[in-house]
Each structure stands twice: as C-alpha cells, then as structure tokens.
Amino acid sequence: MHFSVVSSLLLSTILSSVHVIAAPAQQEKRDAWNKALGWPEPEYNYYKAVGDTVEKAARANQLVNQPACNMQLAQMPQAPTPLPPPSAGLVLSHIAVGRGTQNYTCPKDADASVAPTAVGAVASLFNVSCIAGNYPQLLSLLPSVAVRYPVPTANSQLAPANVMLSGHHYFQDATTPFFNMITSDSNYGMVAAAKLNATNAPDAAKDVTWLKLNAKAGNWSFVEVYRVNTSGGQPPKTCEGQPENIEVQYAAEYWLWAPPK
Template sequence: MRSSALLAVVVFGAAVAVSATSHKSCPLDGLEIEGLPSSIPPSQLPLSFVSAAIGTQNYTCSPSNNYTLVGAVAELYDISCLGKSTLFTSVQDWLFGMWVDAPADLTSQALVSSYTLTRGSAVLGDHYFVPNPSGKPGNSPKWDFTSTGAFKGNKDAFVTVEKFAGSAAPTGPEDIDWVATNGIDGSLSAQVYRTDTREGQPPSSCQHGSSPDIQVKYGSKYWFYGSKLQH
C-alpha cells in the first residue's frame, strides 16, 4: 500500500476511534492517570486536555557511542470523549499498532504535515522540539495547537516545557519513560504529563561517526493541566 493511502487509513481510523464529538462537549471530570509511579507527583491543577499520540523519538549517536535524544515529532488525537469508555485505556495501543504497521517511508513528519484527513476535529495538535526559550543549551519539547481544531489561529495555543519528574515506564524497558513537565512559555498548559508509553527506545549502542541519526516510533498519552485558554 502506498504511504499516502496508508496515512489516510491510519488517520481516518484514529478519528473514528477518538470520537467525532467536539472536545467542548466531553467533560474531563473524574479522569486521572492510572498507575502513576511514586517518583512522579500527581498534578494538583485541573485537567484541560487528554490525548493519545503517535510519532517518533529522534536520536543521534553521541561520542560515548550511545544514542542521545535530540527531539520528537508526533500527532495528538483528542480522547476526551473516550473517558467513560473501555477504549480509553487502550486507545494508544490501537493507534500505535497501526503506526508500527505503516511502511518505512511514511515518516512522522509526513504524518504531522498532512493537511487533508488529519486536520479534523479529532486532532488536537502537534508535538515537536524547539530551541530552549529560556536561552539554556539544547532543545525543549513543545506542543502546538495553533493550527488545528478549536484553537486554530490562536497564537497562544502552545506550550514549551521543562521536565521536573520522571520514571522508567512501568510496562518495561522497551517503552520510553513517563515524565512530568512544567510549562515555561505559552498559554496551552501549565503542566504536561506523558504516560502509557509504547516503545520509542533506541538501540543500546551505536558507533559515533558512522551510525546515522534514527527515528524510533512510539505511542503515548499526553495529559495537559491548567490551561489558560478558553474552550
């Protein structure tokens, strides 16, 4: 199957799974992270959005001959309306299964940059990395809702963050860490938590100077707390 056709199948299926109902009509009362490791304190802020995501964790080979994270790219789907259904606990697995089955030439950038089927009401926004807004070395995670859904065109509908807590995934070493972050720029959210991760870990070693940069597919849930946006 051609990449473009597979992309359509993945995104259409995701839109059906997460619901055609708008986020605004689906209350988040009672939704909370299950199995949160003790090293990550639960947020004390109101839950604003909850999403399932698929994308890639991006790595480069360091002089120490191991892979170092340099960024990520992902598409986020609104799962607010699944909060009271049995699908809520497994929707990230369903999405990730389709993402794993996609052909190798379908990149995460192609997934995120598609403006045909992916820009429906089920899409909350995009995730990628940007230079640290505080001026510190390195890049920072950013979630961007400025071009999708209810917040399309709202220049403040983003958040850039820094990590304040984390833990190895309780599901096993093949899955990337669960993390909690504080917002440092933007009005989208005061805190973002990544949970229910699926894969995303790089190989254990590489050869500096000869091993290419790699993208490793992953899935997760992202929880957004304390938004300043009206929705």
C-alpha cells in the first residue's frame, strides 16, 4: 500500500497533539496501535519521526499541559488585505486542510484573448483542529506540503490522512460551494454557502484568492467559512492551447464558524 508524505505528516502531527508529551506507557500503546494497522515500515518510521520532532518542539515551548484540541488559541491567517472578521457571537467550530482541484473550462479552440472560466472546486477535507492551537506554525506549512502530494484514494481507508478525513468540499452549482462534513466516522455537519468577500493571496499569481463565505438560507451547522492560506489553484492566464476542462491542484485551510452550542 502506498501512502503520500502528506498523509504521514497529517496523522503524525495529530497523534502527537493528542498527547503532547507522551509517557513511556502511552508511547508504547500508541506505537502498538499504529503498527497494528499494518502500515509499511518506511511510512511508519517516517510519521513516527515527525511525531517525535513535534513532541520535542512541545517540550522546548513548555506546552506539556496544553489541551489536545484547544482551538481557543488558534489565530486565523490574515492576507495582506485582510478579510472581514467573523461575525460577532460566532465561535470557531472546525478547521480543515482541503486538498483537491480548482476547476475551469475553456471554449474549444480558444485563442489568447479568452481566459479560463471558474466552475468550482472539489476537495477532501482533513481535520486539523487539534493542530491549529497547539502548533500554528506547523499548520501554516500543511497546504504548501499537501499540494505537492496526491490525496489517498477512497479504497485506502487505512492511509493516515484518511483516518483524519472530516468531509468533502464541492459545488452544488456554479455559485454554491458546499461542505459535507459527514463521514462514516464523524459528523461535523453541513453548509451550503455563497461568496461574501475575497482578497488576493500573498502570491496571487500562483495561489487562489482567500475567501469569506456566508451560509445560504437554511438550517446549517456553520454560518461562515473562510478559505485562507491557499497554495496553488490559479488557472493558466489564457485558454490558448488549453483543453476544454482544466483541473489545477490546490490546497487550503478552511475555518468554519458556528453559533455557540
């Protein structure tokens, strides 16, 4: 079974954040559980090494008693021209790294005067809520790492990243991004949204815009969704020489805000 580096990175960091400083007995239990999944030795050794590095960083920063999923410490990234803040009264409910494609179309045999048209996106969403407060610097690196590696296929259920799968992102129509945060292992909710604000990414030529989305009418789990820290996703400048359907690899952080429970 083949696992991408980003899969190993996601799982190892999250496992490490569950027990910031693992006692020897906890470490042995965690290693036994990991090996019981049957992951190949090279991949196991890789994510274990990353996890050990995170734990050493935790020691250096005196985070011994920090809760595993303390999202109260999480700080949403800001673009050079910031997006409006979350609406008053909302609380941070979930944070995910999305990995997929931004999708575009071009007319057949178009020339350089025609630009690709955006037709939505498709992405798998991976739960990084526990990392956001405890290891913000690590979280900030994940999209740029994730975009360089393929997402595990659906039949790789034991792939490390799939263990942390929290949902999927796609478009219901040309203007309705949808977040289905329900899987066989978890239920974070759903939301159909619409673009409210947009701002350029720091590297606007390569990375798609940062967005603030607002929930459409309905009884949804989330009220506002931010797409930030994007990596990749920008289309070719023109349709000249391009196929009719274009998929551009991207990754991003998604911050989902909801009313307090």
